[in-house]
Amino acid sequence: MSDTSNDGVLAQHRVRTLAALTVPAILIGVVSGLILFGLDEAAHLLQLLLWEDLPGAVGMDPESGWWIFGMLTLTGAAVGLIARYVPGHAGPDSAESELAESALPIGVVPSLAAAAVLGLAGGVSLGPENPIIAINAAVLTVLVGRLFPKVPGKLIVGMTIAGTVGALFGTPVAAALLFTGIVGSTAGAGALFDKLFLPLVAAGAGAVTMNLVGGTLLDITVPAAGNVNGWDILAAMIIAPLAAAFGLLGIFAFRWAHRMFHRLQNPVLFTTLGGALLGLLGVIGGPLTLFKGAEESSKLLSTPGESFGTLLLLAVIKLCALVVAAAAGFRGGRIFPSVFIGVAFGLAAGALLPGVPVSVVVSAAVLGLVLAVARDGWLALFIAVVITSDVAITGLLCLAVLPAWLVVTNAPHMLADDGGGGHRGPAAAPKS
Template structure:
């Protein structure tokens, strides 16, 4: 399983620690403003394509063919950014989520690939390009103090910018802080000292981000689960969590395995694979609508809005609709991971939630514990940083966090252990 976060560079000298801490705090203000503008534009484009324009044309419900032209346009824009602009459109999502600073000259390609594909139907989240925007903006603003982009100081400032940008989209700056901390701890004890500027930048970014939202009134929402019923945990919930988490982790592993097999082809022929990915996504969305009668948008996009609807009314989808949704969105997610640009976490959380709702039909498996177990297992399978996965899902559950914490922890442990066992090379493979 690939890394989820590229480890920050070695920490700067201790004498410059205070200066870098102050610089990271100052950087959090403009970086969060840039991130807010990016997310506001992304939200506005998404709403126009999937809500406003169909409503003006009287297309209610949304027909199966509606995603086709938009996805093809998104594939062309993303393919152009990947094949022709510096930086190849940003980090490849099949490799995980990278906090490594992005050079400012790569920013146009990142923006074109993200704004071209994400609002037009790509099954990826905004977290990866958002981190790239934050890191590149931080390096651009602090070029006077960190002229060498390869220095430890520049690496810390860039990573702090990424943390500030992504602090709110996960629902809390705490997730961004734990995310960076766990990745840094995995790279060595010295790198942990570079986490403090990231925590400060994330906190400042969250404050500014919230203030901009209140001031402008723009609906830039974070990943959230409104409308959950009050949860009560029983022994049967914990018993079902173990096999459920293992099955979901195995399913997510197969999705990622398909993406990894397609990634080398996408590396050689980026435009052709980008168009292939959006074509497969369009077919999946159309098939889902024709098979279930439900809107194709449930298979498209990151799943952020659909997750809120699913958690508010899980009984609105039949078992057949859930199976079709998981299969179609899972396939679209796999090809998007290989050929397009965006974040891998949001769709994984949604797929895990859908699998949890489906498994809640098992006797003695409550709806909210099953939802929590599904999200935790899928997130841990895609983001192999178990503490970060557990914190993210726990904060998502809000008032139910305390009641479902044992289920979340058990699902994360099972999914992480299952992934390590499945990825362990066989003796015949390890011998050479």
Template sequence: MSGPAARSPAADEADPGRLLLGRGYLRILLLSLCLGVPIAVACFFFVGLQRWLQHLVWEELPHTLGLGRAPWWWPLPALALAGLVLAPIVTRMPGGGGHVPVRGLGGKPVGPPALPGVVLAAVLTLPLGVTLGPEAPLMAVGSALALFGLHALRETVDARSTSVVATAGSTAAISTILGGPVVAAIMVVEAAGLAGPRLAVLLLPSLAASGAGALVFTGFGHWTGLSIGALALPTVPPAAKPDAGDFLWGLPAAVLVAAIVTAAHRLGERTCTWTSARGTAARTLWCATAVGVCLTVYALLTGRSPEEVALSGQDTLARLAQQPHAWSVPALVALVACKALAWGISLGSLRGGPIFPAVLIGVATGVACSGLPGLGVTPGFALGITAAATVVTGLPLTSSVLAVLLLGRDAYDQMPLIVLTAVVAVLSSHLLARRRPAQDVPAPSGEGRA
């Protein structure tokens, strides 16, 4: 198949309509639309299996053993097992189990040879309590399946067309848990930094794949009744219109969220350097065990379930939205501290996505700050989501749209605070970055480094 790159870039810029209506590009668009369906089906069962195993480990197994809920010591053997499972995947399997999450969601598309390692790392370790989300493995699965589809159809494409199809596959995958195609499409636009005809070339296949995938994903959810663990708030605390107090306290709280997320991310960079230096397998096990210690410390300090700090954080986020006052301020502080430490360690050593835990850290910080006079709970949610997502992704527009979608009807009144929080978070993260020396984060080789 001759892709859009068959003509010169200058001709593309001069006549974008000719590019978008060309036979090669229309074939890419149709292929992306068709790939969105099987990718969504695969992602549905991928996430459904992960959620089922999570429920089995943290709910069913403790109950079967007569323990009721998971006891304070439960994370120690669970995370040690996660480290034992992940170590050979990281050091022996192609692709090293996927991207190191501290490097973000970017990087080269994951090819089909690396797909087994990505799936095994996510399905076998995330349910055990690793404090990372499913979004990065989902994007890897989407891009690998898209490239596999190209190979299976025996399509001949150039590098540019291959990149477009891989991006469409990863967008279709992540849109299933980020509230639909809109957030995923905006993420593609903002992350790519494109404009003009190049924007349409990348965006239209991504929209086609994610739109078709969202329909299938939603249909399978209703048909099977399985939980997919999408980032969502079923209930949002009722809120009055924001006033001066919300901005007076809210913007400094956004700086605090940015500082906490940045510090945890810096810990992830140091952890990645440490685990990549030598003895990767043993150090991966040590890091997983350290995450378990963080979860145990939270349970001992608060008397609450360690599950609140474990995993990606979607369930705890939903409970915070439903009952924000069920946590005391000291419990919220412990939640933020232990979650941030566990997340920072996981970022540089384990495998998963960085966004979901960061959002919980931001929201818990915002809710804790809502005890200040004049700052409401819903503004705390709004600034927490926006500031944390902005810092961890570096995408303020995507983070603002995500906050608006999560807050639902309350978003309209909170939008001024949301957009100002995004600005403050960007400036704060850049200011904090300037105050430390640049540090390269090594990429995993996926070769037998033990």
């Protein structure tokens, strides 16, 4: 058979394989979105109970220092008890693993879900991304493995990451960019999109499902910039690397803090201590510095006229809260609180540069913070663009990411066991 015939046969086989795997990819995306919605809704209902119903029943102000300190300390103790005594022990420490490197045993899911929901509802400064990806990977590896036994487990995990990322941000674009960086170095142009095909299907299904049942979790609106000028570009190229350097301060502090907390060995001790420290930070920073930071970012953007000092203090407190929460054994992700830190840092920069549009200073700062914490240029660019909904500044951000990347490229990642240098992204590229 000629080479041309062989190529044709291989192409037909590839098409049939991708078409056959589309069904489990859609299933993975839909289930990923539904589980995310369920976990987020459970956390929201528990948050209402802890921060509205309960203080109302006992006649206390939920924004008072005593309530904030007490609630976060008790949240830390509860998460520590789960990690110490409940079967599954709340899964691996989020500070020691990146997304879903492999599927966890299904028996870990209940304790991990409980720890994640408690943290989200109790005011801990972490997002849902790490635990929900781990939960979805464990559940879907079992479910899809039974319904479609020929689908490789590694591919299921890869599609689950894509489906969950699509659901988290309400669009498959973030997942596409994330996986482009993962598989791009090992695939040619045609093979690259073949490898992106199934993650895109899963991400699209996850995004559509989440939009239908609950909407995106990152619902932040920044006023459009309109036309940008040279000064705006210069400002963005300065703010983004400064924000990235600010984020790196937190990463270096995190690595030290993680060692200090874990010297206590017992998770009940170090998560309770972490909760108490988070409570003190919450007393200083107020309710805006609590929780994952998405709703709080919107509130901060809708509160004009804050001074430079106040905004910078909010950024510092939230960065400290992120460091403590990540280091003290709480289960959660770091992207959502990084967005809040970026918004506060950007607004602080805007207070010094009143002539630069808010969308420019905020998106540049968010770009730098997410880049430092997540160490993924595509994801940082996507989040910076999506919070502004302003295509006009996309080119500006593509320039701003360059000096910011030079700042972070050789620095350690926000992982307890990472010495810097190597990429510690999601699971390895899935093969189809």
